[in-house]
Structures are given as C-alpha cells and as structure tokens.
Amino acid sequence: MIYCNSPEEAVQIIKSDHRVYVQAAAAAPSVLTDALSNRHAELRNVEICHLHTEGEAPYANPEFSASFHVNSFFIGKNVRHTLAAGNGSYTPVFLSELPQLFRKNVISLDVALIHVSPPDSHGYCSLGVSVEATVAAMQNAKTVIAQINPNMPRTFGDGIIHVSQIDYVVEVNQPIYGHKMETISDTENKIGQYIASLIDDRSTIQMGIGSIPNAALANLHGHKDLGLHTEMFSDGVIDLIENGTINCRYKGIARGRALATFLIGSQRLYDFVNDNPFIELRESSYVNDTAIIRRNPKMVAINSAIEVDLTGQVCADSIGAKMYSGVGGQMDFIRGAALSEGGKAIIALPSTTKNGQSRIVPYLKQGAGVVTTRSHAQYIITENGIADLYGKTLKQRIRALVNIAHPSHQENIEREYYEMLTSKK
Numbered sequence: 047m048i049y050c051n052s053p054e055e056a057v058q059i060i061k062s063d064h065r066v067y068v069q070a071a072a073a074a075p076s077v078l079t080d081a082l083s084n085r086h087a088e089l090r091n092v093e094i095c096h097l098h099t100e101g102e103a104p105y106a107n108p109e110f111s112a113s114f115h116v117n118s119f120f121i122g123k124n125v126r127h128t129l130a131a132g133n134g135s136y137t138p139v140f141l142s143e144l145p146q147l148f149r150k151n152v153i154s155l156d157v158a159l160i161h162v163s164p165p166d167s168h169g170y171c172s173l174g175v176s177v178e179a180t181v182a183a184m185q186n187a188k189t190v191i192a193q194i195n196p197n198m199p200r201t202f203g204d205g206i207i208h209v210s211q212i213d214y215v216v217e218v219n220q221p222i223y224g225h226k227m228e229t230i231s232d233t234e235n236k237i238g239q240y241i242a243s244l245i246d247d248r249s250t251i252q253m254g255i256g257s258i259p260n261a262a263l264a265n266l267h268g269h270k271d272l273g274l275h276t277e278m279f280s281d282g283v284i285d286l287i288e289n290g291t292i293n294c295r296y297k298g299i300a301r302g303r304a305l306a307t308f309l310i311g312s313q314r315l316y317d318f319v320n321d322n323p324f325i326e327l328r329e330s331s332y333v334n335d336t337a338i339i340r341r342n343p344k345m346v347a348i349n350s351a352i353e354v355d356l357t358g359q360v361c362a363d364s365i366g367a368k369m370y371s372g373v374g375g376q377m378d379f380i381r382g383a384a385l386s387e388g389g390k391a392i393i394a395l396p397s398t399t400k401n402g403q404s405r406i407v408p409y410l411k412q413g414a415g416v417v418t419t420r421s422h423a424q425y426i427i428t429e430n431g432i433a434d435l436y437g438k439t440l441k442q443r444i445r446a447l448v449n450i451a452h453p454s455h456q457e458n459i460e461r462e463y464y465e466m467l468t469s470k471k
Contacts, residue, residue: 047212053081056191056216057159062090064156067148067183070120071278071308072223073176074099075161075193077216082159086113095137095153097144097178098122098371100223100310108133119144119179120372129369138363138415141277141307141375142334145182158187163198165209173205174198175222175316176308177327184211193218199320203305203327224312227281230261236429237394238262241348244390244425244432245269248296249344252276252379255310258394262348266291273297274304275342277334277375280311284318298341300326307333334375339382340389347383348392349376353405353414354426356444356463358435360393360418367413380418390425393418397428397452404455406447408463426450 050056057078060066066082069075079094083104094105095117103124105114111133116125118136128134139147147153160180162171171194173180181204184190191214199222209215230238238261245251245266250273253259263282266272273294274283286292287304294302303323307330309315319325332338339345351362352370363371383389395405406428410416426433426447433446448460 047209048214050214050216053077053193053216053218054084056214057082057085059189059191059214060089060092060157062092065093065095065154066157066159067155067180067187068094068096068099069160069173069176069180070097070099070178071176072100072310073161073174073198073308074101074223075159076101077193077218077220078159078191079103079105083110083114086110089113091115093117095119099124106134118372120374121369126370136369136372138373140334140373140378141178141330142336142378143331144179145329145331148179148182148186151186155183155187157189157191158183160184160190160192161198162192162194162207163200164194164196169209170206171209171212172198172200173207173327174201175310175319177203177205178307178330181205181207181329182331189213195220197222199316201319201325201327202323204329204332205327222316223310225255225280225310226312227260228257230257230264233396233429234258234261235264237396237427238265240427240432241392241394242266242269244392245272245346246344246388247271249273249346250275250297250342251346251348252383253348254278254350255280256350258350259348262394271296273342274306275299275333275339275345276306277330277379278308278310279306280309281315284315287324296343298343299338305333330375334378336378336382336385339379340385343387345383345386345389346392347379347390348394349380351393351395351405353407353410354393354395354447355407355410356447356459357440358420358423358426358443358447359410359416360423361410361414362417364413364415366411373417376417377422380422384422384424391422392425392427393423394427397430397450398455404451404459406451406455406459408459409466
C-alpha cells in the first residue's frame with residue numbers, strides 16, 4: 047500500500063480507456079472522484095460505473111463527455127441527466143447479481159475507488175456504510191484506491207478489509223453524506239398504518255428509505271420480536287431496535303443480527319452502527335439472494351413504485367421510456383418474501399402524483415419498464431386501502447385496484463381499461 051500526499055496523486059494511476067467502479071451511496075469517495083474529474087483535460091473515454099451515489103458527480107458534466115462516460119447500475123439524481131445528454135448509460139441488473147458481473151468478468155474493472163475507516167491495530171479497515179458490490183469490485187479490479195476517513199463508521203460483515211488489499215491511499219477528513227428524516231404526511235401515515243396491519247409479530251422486514259418506509263416503521267412500535275433483513279435502512283429503525291421491537295431473535299438467517307448491504311441516514315445512524323455487532327453489512331449477492339431471503343419465516347418485503355396497472359404490473363424504474371432509477375433489489379425481495387413461509391410482498395405508493403395524476407393506471411405508459419410482473423405482485427397499498435392480488439383473476443384484480451385508486455380517478459381508469467380491451471385498433 048502506497049500513501050499518497052494528495053488525491054490528485056492517488057488517481058494518477060487512472061488512464062484513458064480505463065473502467066472505474068465507485069463505491070455507492072453515502073460512502074461515495076468524493077475526494078477521489080473530484081480529483082479524477084479535475085483531470086478531464088488529460089483523459090479520454092474513462093468509464094465510471096456505480097450504483098446510486100450521494101453528493102456531487104462532477105465527472106457527469108456533459109461538457110466532459112469526451113473524458114468520462116457514466117454507466118449506472120442504479121440511476122441517482124446526480125447523474126440522471128447523463129442519459130438524455132448522451133454521456134451516460136444504464137445497465138439493468140438485479141442488485142443480487144451485480145457482484146457476479148465483476149467476478150465473471152462480464153464487466154472487467156481497471157480501478158476501484160473506495161472509502162474506508164482508518165485501519166485498526168491489526169491493519170483492518172471497514173467499508174463502513176456501503177458494501178453492496180464493492181468487495182467484488184475490489185477483488186477483480188487491477189488497482190484499488192482508497193480514501194481513509196476517520197468519520198467513516200466501522201461496520202461488521204463483508205466490509206472488513208485488510209490494508210494489503212489496497213494499492214493507493216489518501217487520508218481525508220470529511221463528514222459522511224447524510225439524510226434527515228422527512229416529515230410524514232397524513233397520506234403517508236395512512237399507508238404506513240396499512241403496511242403495519244399486514245406485519246405479524248416475529249416477522250422479518252425489508253424496506254427502503256423515505257417517508258413511506260418511515261411511516262410504516264413508526265406504526266410498528268406495538269409489534270414484538272421483529273427481524274431486519276434489508277437491502278438498506280435509515281434512521282427509522284433505530285428506536286425500534288433500542289426499544290426491543292426489532293431484536294432479530296426469530297430470523298432464519300443471521301439470527302440475533304440485523305442484515306443490510308448499505309445504509310443512509312443522519313449522524314445519529316452512523317454513530318449507532320459504528321462498532322455495533324448487532325448490525326452486519328454483507329455483500330448484495332448474499333443479502334439480496336432470494337434463496338437466503340426466503341429462509342426468514344414471515345419475511346415481509348416493502349417496496350415502492352412509480353405506477354401500477356390494473357392487472358398488477360409494477361413500474362418502478364422509469365417514467366414511460368425515460369429511465370428514472372433502476373431495478374435495484376425490488377424483485378430480489380419481492381420473490382424472496384413470496385417464497386418465505388408466511389411471507390408477504392408489498393408494493394406501497396400514494397394513489398396520485400404530486401400534480402394529481404393517478405398512479406393506479408389502466409395501462410403502463412408507453413415504454414415503461416415492468417420491474418415486478420403481475421405474476422409476482424401480491425399486496426398493493428395506497429392511502430385508500432389494501433389490494434390483495436394473490437391468486438386473483440384479472441377481473442378480481444381490476445376491481446381491487448380500482449378500489450384503492452383515488453376516488454376522483456376510479457371511474458376513469460376502469461373505463462379506459464375496458465375501452466382498451468374492446469378497441470378494434
């Protein structure tokens with residue numbers, strides 16, 4: 047391992063035509079990516095690939111298109127513009143399978159940029175708040191460059207790495223990207239109440255980040271002996287862990303420990319997970335593996351959507367043909383929960399968009415992607431109720447989904463669906 051005097055020195059190893067993987071989410075190594083971006087005049091055709099990352103992404107500037115091309119495995123707000131500008135691409139992939147793209151050399155890597163805690167007395171650092179596919183990227187990249195940050199929490203699991211696995215290092219001191227919990231609206235609270243009503247004691251839960259997951263968690267304080275096995279989590283779980291509601295005693299996998307592959311939250315969350323053996327971050331090929339997920343009895347997967355059609359098709363990655371996010375881990379957990387003994391797969395969303403359009407639709411927008419198929423959909427929840435689609439005919443599904451649409455849209459979406467069926471065009 048070579049200590050560098052500056053981030054500019056650390057990224058000098060990156061050359062034109064290299065492919066670079068960047069650690070995801072709140073662990074995005076921005077000091078290194080900023081230094082790399084500053085080299086745009088001397089580099090050409092560097093592919094930068096990653097999942098969602100927090101913070102700025104200067105390499106995604108369309109003016110640098112000759113220097114950098116962004117390949118997103120999950121599209122974040124900071125790079126979404128690259129798809130329309132032409133300096134970005136999207137690679138559809140289940141989060142559970144992303145590490146295998148590196149290990150099988152389907153996507154070969156020249157460099158991995160990572161963000162770690164300082165080494166302990168034995169020389170071990172931690173990938174901290176984001177493991178996802180970073181371990182596989184490190185193992186298969188020709189060069190690993192790390193920024194070492196004393197603010198990075200030390201987490202247990204697959205993210206414990208020895209300094210011998212790192213080629214170049216630069217020391218930094220900056221806060222970890224954070225998210226504050228948003229205020230929960232009445233609509234979101236109603237959705238959270240419906241979600242909580244489907245969760246039995248001794249269930250294991252998966253959820254994402256945002257107001258609806260937080261609303262669901264806020265309504266679980268009367269539950270007992272819950273487990274946590276999730277792609278990611280945020281501050282909403284802390285109180286439930288501290289008061290014993292989430293204790294993970296009845297999980298089928300990693301009993302007594304909460305599993306995730308990355309996390310994003312406030313400083314309170316980062317302090318909570320630091321050196322906390324109750325929290326274990328594992329690679330997404332394990333956490334999101336359907337065969338692993340299903341071993342948790344009463345596994346409950348809680349995911350969101352952009353729109354749902356009247357047959358139960360779930361679009362969660364695009365607005366029409368315009369890519370918005372990605373496949374992520376939704377299908378991993380929807381299927382894993384459905385196969386779990388007593389498990390439940392939930393899609394939760396407000397019945398309307400911010401401008402009042404219905405999100406329960408007669409048919410998906412032209413070009414929209416189906417992330418969860420109608421065969422996989424079980425429970426769809428809005429603030430207007432729960433539609434149980436499992437084992438239901440198309441006609442039964444239509445009635446159930448119309449009932450949870452916004453009352454002002456119910457008649458129109460049902461009429462449009464049947465008009466589409468009877469159209470001779």
